Amino acid sequence: MSRTDEFLDAATKVLGPRGLMTDAETMSPWLTDWRGRFTGQALALASPASTAQVAALVKLCRSHGIAIVPQGGNSGMSGGATPDKSGTAIILSLRQMNSIRRFDSDAGEITCDAGVILQTLHETAEAQHLRFPLTLGGKGSATIGGLISTNAGGTQVLRHGSMRAQVMGLEAVMADGSVFDALIPLKKDNRGFDLKQLLIGSEGTLGIVTAATLRLIPALADRAVLWAGLDSIRDARKLLLHAQRFAGDALEGFEVIPHDSLRAVLAQSAQARPPLAAKHEWHALIELAADASSVDALPALSQSLLESAFEAGLVEDATLAASDTQAEAFWTLRDEIGPAERGLGPAVQHDISVPVADMAEFVTATVPKVEAAFPGTRAIAFGHLGDGNVHFHVRAPSDEEPRNWEHGKGKAISRFVHDEVTAWGGSISAEHGIGQLKRDELARLGDPVHLQILRQVKRALDPDGLLNPGKLIPADDGRAHALAPGARTQ
Structure with a gap:
């Protein structure tokens, strides 16, 4: 019996016959990330039912030098739960542990x-x-x-x-x-x-x-959802500051949406309706929330916020959702931007952040710089202005072949965008992780002291390099590969 067979036999004894799968058909859906960017191979798919089983399996993997790729819902955006192509690692699915x-x-x-x-x-x-x-x-x-x-x-x-x-x-x-x-x-x-x-x-x-x-x-007792039309993202920043001063802790969300993104959503859905009659270059989606202790004050607070924004000249037009159904319709317009963008053709997406106070200026400056550097592209930014995190998408010219463009010009565009983000003191990953998608860029742009501490912590806690190899932690030489499983660092 080979050493691999010995491991699989022992793992089956730990997890039971249904807890370890090796057939290609069962593993196939979990070998590719949901965006379809990364596909790997795996020795087996392990599905433990308890922490005790996870611990026993990890000990077994360590004794055999088997790498482990933990996986939850496989819905990550950066390929962080996808194994490499070697087929020597196991996927450790936590989906059965759902109590x-x-x-x-x-x-x-x-x-x-x-x-x-x-x-x-x-x-x-x-x-x-x-x-x-x-x-x-x-x-x-x-x-x-x-x-x-x-x-x-x-x-x-x-x-x-x-x-x-x-x-x-x-x-x-x-x-x-x-x-x-x-x-x-x-x-x-x-x-x-x-x-x-x-x-x-x-x-x-x-x-x-x-x-x-x-x-x-x-629990949320009630909410008020406002949609505002604006001339610029700078005006959105002013409106955000006004809403923070006026509404305080009741301000739950503040999203910005450019006209181009709203138009894409409206074109995709026959049921979608624009919240405002006229065209506006930018839109802000604002949500105020109240629990039982503050619910009585919410209607007056939301109405006063709307009126004061008009009086201060912060909005071109605005409306307050008249029902929860209309509020959901407003949020659907925001949530459907991603699918609508994908329907327009290939694009490179960036999940970035800069200091909250600088985001409006960053978008204003960077959008034209990207479009000038890569003629024919269209750059748009949308998302969480209130916490300094926007999704910065750059669409390809209409005549480009998707796969070739993404792996050619797309990579150059991402480097350009990440350079700009770094120059503004920001982060190339605001909420989706580094995974394998951005590990090269982290190695290229990360602060050397920050990177060295990451490596030192990794060595201390996982000296054999078996936990999710090839993700997040750049190697010492600046290349973003992981330690070979079982190869202890010096």
Whole structure:
């Protein structure tokens, strides 16, 4: 029996016959990222049912030098959960670990397995008149473990913060198979480094998240959704500042949408309607939210915000959603930008951030620079102006062949955009992680001290380089490859 067969036999004993799959048909859907950019091969697909099984499997992998690619809903944007083409790693799927372990509605806390789907978490909280204050378009497939591993954001970051702010406790299996158990939430704990925060956003390269204790907040009693037409993104920035001063903590979301993106959505859907009659170069989608303690004041607050914005000359036109159905229609226009953009042809997408105060100027300056440097392209920016994170898309000229353009001019455009972002003191990854998509760029543009600390932490916690190799951590020579599985660093 070969060493590989010995490993597979032992892994089957750990997980059971249904917990380890090796046939190509079963593994195929999980070998390609959802965008279709990366496809790899795997030795097996492991689906443990408990933290104990994960720990036993990790110990077995370490003894055999088998690399592990953790995977949640496989809905990541940067190829961080896709194995390489060697076929020597296993995919470790957490989808079978989908239990709610504890729910304390009085404390506003829920402890759940890593494989719980975000939408399921929302529904569980809502049944107890609570809510989990993070949502995104892929809530029907994204898992809690994946959201933690990438420190996901979404449309409510402005008020509630990213995934990092929602995690009160964490459980993870480390590279040696030991279990880090910090699930009990403590508001004050000064026993050294906050190790759970180290694991959040590490993309499975330092440990495998198996469970988390998350904060819940009072259910939404009501909301007010406003749509404003603006002349420029600079005016959107002014409106944001006005809304923050006027509405305070009630301001839950502030999204910006250029005319070009709204037009694409309207052209794609026969049911979609423009919120405003006239054309405006930019639009702002604003949401105010209230729980039971402040719901009575929300109608007057939203109306006063609208009127004061007009009086201050901050908007060209604006409207307040008259019903929850209309509010959802406004948000659908925002959520459908991505699909509508894809329908227009090939494009390179960038998930970037710069300081919030600089975002309007960054977009104003960078859009024409990109279009001038790459004639025939169309650059647009949309998204979370309130937290300094926009999606910066650059569409190809109409006569370009998609695949060739993406791998040729597209890569050059991404380098150009990332150079601009770096010059503005920003980040090339605001909420989707580095994965394998951006690891070369992180190596090229990252601060040397920052990169060296990343490498040192990786070596300390995963000396054999078995956890999600080839993702996030650039190698010491500046090339973004990982250690060969089983090759201990010096």
